[in-house]
Amino acid sequence: MGRHDRTRHSRAYTHGCGGRVRGAEDDRRQWSVVDRRPERRATLGEGLRVLGKAIRGEPVILGIAIAGSALYGLMTVLAAEVIGRVTDEAIVPAFRAGETTAGTMWVAALAIVGTAVFKAAGIVIRRFFAGLGQYRLNATYRRRVTRQYMRLPLSWHHRHPAGNLLSNANADVESMFWPIAPLPFALGVIVMLFFALGSMFLVDPWLALVGVMVFPAILVINFVYQRRLSPLATRAQALRADLSGVAHESFEGAALVKAMGREADETERFRRVAYHLRDANTGVGRIRGAFDPVLEALPNAGILIVLLIGSTRIANGSLEPGELVQVAYLFTITAFPIRAIGFVLGELPRAVVGWRRVSAVLEATGELPHGDRPLPATGDAARLGVHGVSFTYESDSAVAADASDRAVGGSVHGLRSEIVPPDRPVTSGAAVLDQLDLEIEPGRTVAVVGQTGAGKSTLASLLIRLMDPVSGEIRLDGSDLRQLRRGEVAESAALVFQQPFIFEDSIRENVTLGRDVPDDDVWAALELAQGDDFVRDNPEGLDAPVGERGSMLSGGQRQRLALARALVRRPRLLVLDDATSAVDPEVERRILAGLRDAALPSTVVVVAYRRATITLADEVLYLEDGRISARGDHDELMRTSPGYRQLITAYERDAQERAGAGADGAGDDPGGRRGRAQDADTESGGS
Ligand SMILES: Nc1ncnc2c1ncn2[C@@H]1O[C@H](COP(=O)(O)OP(=O)(O)OP(=O)(O)O)[C@@H](O)[C@H]1O
Numbered sequence: 155m156g157r158h159d160r161t162r163h164s165r166a167y168t169h170g171c172g173g174r175v176r177g178a179e180d181d182r183r184q185w186s187v188v189d190r191r192p193e194r195r196a197t198l199g200e201g202l203r204v205l206g207k208a209i210r211g212e213p214v215i216l217g218i219a220i221a222g223s224a225l226y227g228l229m230t231v232l233a234a235e236v237i238g239r240v241t242d243e244a245i246v247p248a249f250r251a252g253e254t255t256a257g258t259m260w261v262a263a264l265a266i267v268g269t270a271v272f273k274a275a276g277i278v279i280r281r282f283f284a285g286l287g288q289y290r291l292n293a294t295y296r297r298r299v300t301r302q303y304m305r306l307p308l309s310w311h312h313r314h315p316a317g318n319l320l321s322n323a324n325a326d327v328e329s330m331f332w333p334i335a336p337l338p339f340a341l342g343v344i345v346m347l348f349f350a351l352g353s354m355f356l357v358d359p360w361l362a363l364v365g366v367m368v369f370p371a372i373l374v375i376n377f378v379y380q381r382r383l384s385p386l387a388t389r390a391q392a393l394r395a396d397l398s399g400v401a402h403e404s405f406e407g408a409a410l411v412k413a414m415g416r417e418a419d420e421t422e423r424f425r426r427v428a429y430h431l432r433d434a435n436t437g438v439g440r441i442r443g444a445f446d447p448v449l450e451a452l453p454n455a456g457i458l459i460v461l462l463i464g465s466t467r468i469a470n471g472s473l474e475p476g477e478l479v480q481v482a483y484l485f486t487i488t489a490f491p492i493r494a495i496g497f498v499l500g501e502l503p504r505a506v507v508g509w510r511r512v513s514a515v516l517e518a519t520g521e522l523p524h525g526d527r528p529l530p531a532t533g534d535a536a537r538l539g540v541h542g543v544s545f546t547y548e549s550d551s552a553v554a555a556d557a558s559d560r561a562v563g564g565s566v567h568g569l570r571s572e573i574v575p576p577d578r579p580v581t582s583g584a585a586v587l588d589q590l591d592l593e594i595e596p597g598r599t600v601a602v603v604g605q606t607g608a609g610k611s612t613l614a615s616l617l618i619r620l621m622d623p624v625s626g627e628i629r630l631d632g633s634d635l636r637q638l639r640r641g642e643v644a645e646s647a648a649l650v651f652q653q654p655f656i657f658e659d660s661i662r663e664n665v666t667l668g669r670d671v672p673d674d675d676v677w678a679a680l681e682l683a684q685g686d687d688f689v690r691d692n693p694e695g696l697d698a699p700v701g702e703r704g705s706m707l708s709g710g711q712r713q714r715l716a717l718a719r720a721l722v723r724r725p726r727l728l729v730l731d732d733a734t735s736a737v738d739p740e741v742e743r744r745i746l747a748g749l750r751d752a753a754l755p756s757t758v759v760v761v762a763y764r765r766a767t768i769t770l771a772d773e774v775l776y777l778e779d780g781r782i783s784a785r786g787d788h789d790e791l792m793r794t795s796p797g798y799r800q801l802i803t804a805y806e807r808d809a810q811e812r813a814g815a816g817a818d819g820a821g822d823d824p825g826g827r828r829g830r831a832q833d834a835d836t837e838s839g840g841s
Pocket residue numbers: 155156157158312547548586604605606607608609610611612613
């Protein structure tokens with residue numbers, strides 16, 4: 155796991171500090187694995203299918219919104235009819251005769267107010283329910299996407315940067331349902347158009363002809379407008395995600411950037427993406443500037459033509475003034491709603507892009523399959539068996555193939571998953587672990603030692619089934635991990651990483667992770683992890699906040715908190731992956747001695763570097779070239795394994811040099827492990 159974090163940090167470093175000048179397009183490729191190839195052009199059919207999916211997702215709510223919109227459309231046409239009638243029966247006689255009756259005025263007023271009230275009700279119903287539908291769909295799909303993230307294996311997460319995951323769950327889901335808000339409006343407008351044209355034909359076919367020409371023209375121009383706008387808006391959206399990604403990484407790596415004096419490079423990197431975003435937004439503005447006046451002017455031109463034709467027809471007696479007012483009014487009030495149809499059609503490409511990205515997550519395969527076997531509910535330490543286990547990480551080419559399958563192929567599964575069964579990792583890289591065999595008796599403590607990159611963390615991740623081996627099997631109490639019920643391994647085994655994740659919450663919550671655990675047990679776990687002292691020193695005790703990612707704690711305190719988090723669950727198998735690298739060697743020794751003496755019902759596998767830690771183990775495994783090249787106790791390996799002897803000697807020489815140089819006061823930090831732990835502190839005596 156530390157490997158993964160380190161990979162990201164090193165990428166941030168080379169990306170930000172390499173001093174290479176790259177365009178935003180290159181930057182975008184760096185950020186987003188799925189963006190390596192241009193998106194396939196969205197088709198209308200695909201867009202309509204996304205809309206259909208949305209309607210099927212919230213049929214009642216969107217149905218009510220459409221009904222509200224239809225009511226609005228109907229009332230709009232009726233209002234025009236009413237205005238026409240009022241003109242003919244109340245206003246024109248009033249002008250001609252100089253008087254009108256109070257009754258006529260009341261009826262006119264009531265008719266106008268009545269249609270306005272129903273129209274307003276239609277607007278409220280449509281807006282409320284369309285918004286509700288859109289937000290509910292957003293929430294549903296966000297939930298689905300994040301649930302899928304939890305299900306997908308670590309190997310999938312290795313291939314998908316955090317920025318992408320955020321954008322899938324957020325911006326992509328939103329853009330997928332973006333057309334849902336104007337959809338009921340657009341559908342209601344179709345009803346309105348139908349009645350408007352019908353009513354125009356009834357009034358005067360010549361005036362209706364103007365409508366027949368102007369309305370579709372508005373629709374077509376608006377459609378073209380949206381089609382031209384959409385790619386630019388989509389690009390601006392992607393650049394916005396890139397910008398926040400760059401900012402996020404710059405802020406995360408602020409200490410590194412400052413320490414390496416790369417502030418100017420980071421600022422330049424941010425500036426470049428910001429400028430590309432500015433250009434995309436300017437492009438959007440330019441298109442808006444060109445189309446908006448035309449769309450505004452077209453209905454007015456229509457009204458002008460209607461007035462010209464209408465006045466001639468009034469003059470020759472074939473049209474009443476009220477009828478002309480009615481048609482002119484229809485033009486005024488229908489011009490804007492007609493654009494709603496264009497909004498929906500124009501937003502479809504963006505919705506399709508969002509849908510493709512979201513469905514790439516939802517349909518991603520590789521979820522670790524589970525069986526139905528339980529583990530014995532004994533609470534005793536577990537027996538661990540590793541039989542012929544080999545493991546290979548996916549190579550870059552496999553990752554690229556995976557990405558382009560999703561970006562280009564219609565099928566989200568793509569070619570790769572047709573060839574490779576979903577539960578098996580792609581194996582195009584070099585083997586990290588090769589036919590590993592290992593049997594660990596219950597209650598034993600085993601140290602895993604090996605050079606950097608030997609596969610120790612990989613083995614640790616396999617033992618608690620963060621991923622599955624490519625071949626071979628790992629057995630817990632005789633059961634293949636793949637045959638166990640979902641959640642069974644997590645109940646019985648725990649892995650503590652070198653760089654633990656600490657939530658921005660209290661000490662207690664970070665230890666219990668929301669489980670109902672008595673405080674006494676929390677304290678006992680903290681004591682065992684040698685982390686009780688610093689908690690007691692804090693006046694707020696277990697309720698003390700720890701800051702974002704544990705920023706209020708030292709590196710060693712964070713590691714001990716993470717260890718307590720594992721211990722409080724009383725795991726039957728405890729795997730420590732360089733989990734105490736940031737604590738003082740004496741504290742580390744006390745932790746491991748405590749674990750042995752506490753009669754904790756645990757089998758312990760510890761990735762270790764310090765002699766003091768290694769000698770506490772019942773057995774040492776020396777990992778070399780993906781295989782266990784030697785095993786036995788420390789003294790035995792020093793005698794029999796030249797590789798092991800060399801490594802330990804190198805660790806110790808390094809530690810002595812550091813001690814001699816007075817390096818950070820830690821006398822025993824073989825192999826510079828302390829330097830690897832990013833936030834290593836310099837505690838002593840468990841303070
Ligand atoms: N997510 C990954 N994708 C591709 N390769 C990886 C990944 N994680 C690790 N590797 C590679 O697998 C090999 C073993 O890595 P691993 O982290 O298991 O070694 P390690 O023995 O724990 O090293 P260290 O002591 O430096 O932590 C290394 O060559 C590494 O580059």
